[in-house]
Amino acid sequence: MLTNLNEVLPQARKEGYAVPAFDCIEDFMVRTILDTAEKNNSPVILMSLRHDLEGKGFSYIAGLINKVAPKYHIPIVLHLDHAEDFEFIKKAIDNGFSSVMYDGSKLPFEENIKNTKEVVDYAHAKGVTVEAELGHVGGMNLDGSKEGDSQLTKSEDVKTFIEKTGVDALAVSIGTAHGVYESEPKLNIERLKEINEVSSVPLVLHGGSGTPVKQVQKSIKNGITKINIFADLRISMYKGLLKAAEKAKKDARIDPTPDMLFEPIKNYLSNTVATKIEELFSDNRV
Template identity: 80%
Template structure:
């Protein structure tokens, strides 16, 4: 069933777990993630990026697929727009059936971030859609492999005012993670997270969950993180599955493997990672 962030993160905050948020593109990703989450009795957040929604009929295809299949599953499913910076694009996503959106004004001056976030919140809340914003900035790697820029830690002193002036539903904070594949092992600033947690009871979000050492990830959950974004680890899993599929096709000496045989190693590799992430975030058996 479709839900918004307020529905799933309230339970996660109360019971001390984090809801996994997976960026997904094609139908086999959506199906594998949802089937695995349902098998694990876990709520799940499916996320889409502008990069994929604007390609061809991506908006119609991906949002149409998720809105059609979600009611068939007996778990809460949030359909979330990830890292959007344009108000008109966010409005289109809401019109296309997204139940949650993220406005990312993290590169902007504080006042402008507040102003724009508040505008998104006012529009979204009237339509029952939840809003995530970002304070501080999580850098790392862009999807094309270019460097996004350095991360800027969230200033705890800014949090209270930001939340009061925007009425945002969830807040992504920067405590040392990065997007993409890490060039060096991160060391998260758990003390900064504790400071922020003391200031607000709004659900907190951790971006850059792929590749972050498990002990540090679980420490963030113990200190208030309720949503963790994951994408790079999924891409790595699919690539490994793709290599296995190619090897099996070559071993079978067949140029025309059926789609189920061709995609099976990719789906299996992806499903294993999704299931493992769900368990590591303590999200299994929560439905």
């Protein structure tokens, strides 16, 4: 069933788990993630980036998820990830997204507040939840370019930001990065504790791929309720693709069957999703 962040994150915060948020780029990913989440009785957040929604992407991704969500018994949030353009956010809402993220983290504090408030006012009137970012999570973009250095969230800014914007969830920067890490990160749990102490809304951790499990779980125990995951999914599908190619070569097939092509990719992806659900303590929460 399709729902929004307000229907899944407060419970996660209360009960001490995090809802996995997976970026999806194709229907293959949507089906595998939803089937795996339902098998594990976990709420799930399916996310898309602007890059994947351009052209007919809204119809393929948002249209598909809105159509299939009622067939599942688990809560499903359709979430727009890292959007900086208000007009594009409006388009996402008009195309059935139940939640959006406005990312003004690169802007000055007051400008971030102003823009976020505009998005919140528009989205809430449509029954759509809003996530914003305070501080900045850096790392690598999908094209391999550097996104910029991370800037830790200042706990003293959190209360003012939430009160002035009315956001439903807040992404914070405590030491993670987007993409694949060049060295093992060390999360600033003390800063997270300070933020959680003053935050009236659930907190979000971006850059969940590759972050050591013990650190992830420590962040959950200190207020994180949504964790974004993408790079780990791409890596698992790549491993499945190599396995499929190896199998086809071994069998000397120039016309591999659909199962031979897709089954290894599906299995690797499903195993990763199931592992993340277990690590985030979100299994058997439905």
